[in-house]
Amino acid sequence: MTKPVVTRFAPSPTGFLHIGGARTALFCWLYARHHGGQYLLRIEDTDRKRSTDEATAAIVEGLDWLGLQPDGDIVYQSHNLDRHTEVAKALLDSGNAYYCYCSKEELAEMRENARAEGRPIGYDGRWRDRDPAEAPVGVDPVVRFKAPKEGSTTIHDLVQGEVTVSNKELDDMIILRADGTPTYMLSVVVDDHDMGITHIIRGDDHLNNAFRQYHLFGAMGWDVPEFAHISLIHGADGAKLSKRHGALGVDAYRDMGYLPDALKNYLVKLGWGHGDDEIFSTEQAIEWFDFDGVVKSPARFDFTKLEHINGTYMRESADDYLTEALSPFILAEFGIDEAEIPKDKLLAAMPGLKERAKTLVELAKSALFLIAKRPLDLDEKAQKLLHSDAREMLARVLTALDLVSDWSAESLDAALRTFSEAEQLKFGKVAQPLRAALCGTTTSPGIFDVLQVLGREESLARIADQTMK
């Protein structure tokens, strides 16, 4: 019987939840769900200068939108500072750590020399075995961890495989600053242990940290969790995604009109694969997800593919769900309040509308003709289409449609076909001007659907608006 899986997502609250973080969270969540374990959220807010409550809120909100709610309470790293300090003291007592009185200038010089001589840049351990009695007075020391000097360290990473590094590369890292506060390296290890984390899943920018953390776990006599370092997401140009280079918060994706499930589907496919499967439900992802499907190389973010997946999800979404989801977009696009939105019409038109939109923003735009008040503004193409001949023809269409008493797609179809035959026009020559008059645009759902959703009165009035006798 193995231990139940416990994973954690551990962002630092210095900004929004960006897309790479969202994917890491998704992988953590998926892995925990797959194994029936727990997925926890830890806010790494020990850098109080850069951490903000707003950022924490944005992260929680972003995860919530994606449906990645953590199990159990959120852990705030800053609340555990005393515990971290306590562990540092224990390390000091057991001889696994020591005080170092180096000044910053001394350290800078050390680095410079190392660089000049082509040696690894790091602390040289000059206080490691020095007698504390030699300590300069009036200097607050930092506490450093005694890393092994000989041999090498191997990590069996679930994604990267066996990774070995020479212990010469590991310098004695600081675990307690001169002001007595613990550093990140110490805090993560203590928190991961205290939270019972079994699998550390994070971006591979932390791969090198894993070696140092490995020894910290060992020095405390703690079990070392499994590591899984997943590759980072790059922008479309192959460069790393960063805040100033294309990295957006998940809220931006929400505002661009992507569905959370579609974004998740896209994200999990970015760097993980299950054969040729492209579109699958969250349930299937949980069932299939494992590290043997995770790709080591970094992936580029591709909006076009996201759009395609989103379009697929939209077409498969329930009409009432989309109708509700649309309100904020209609407000944002057209400044129309939720209360003024004719939801019944939206719902009725939704089957035809959702077929044609890849995002909620597009969907909102395509629904404008349902909401717009007469007389309609015509877009450029529609204006061009409604030349005088067409307007004259519309007058005759109006007469023909006025005769239709049963305003059903069937009778409308029959009436318009009869009309176009009588006029010796191809059906399209009738439908397009009609569409322009009805929608103000040259694209829309099927013309009979449009007539029906608009209703007899509104349809005839809109046509009348554009006729020329």
Next chain:
RNA sequence: GUUCCCUUCGUCUAGUGGCCUAGGACGCUGCCCUCUCACGGCGGAAACACGGGUUCGAGUCCCGUAGGGAGCACCA
């Protein structure tokens, strides 16, 4: 600079020594469907970074080279 990681169509990927004449998806593109736009259907162009090994046989294993990425803080 140094350490570690990565490298299959433009992009995401399948591929775990013979099933590969390298498969799927997005995008691009030809045709069909058609009242527009989509959707859908049937086709097409398009990749194993390079060089050496190992092997009867290499996209798959090993070594180099090149390119890309990440780390190297009293940040997390």
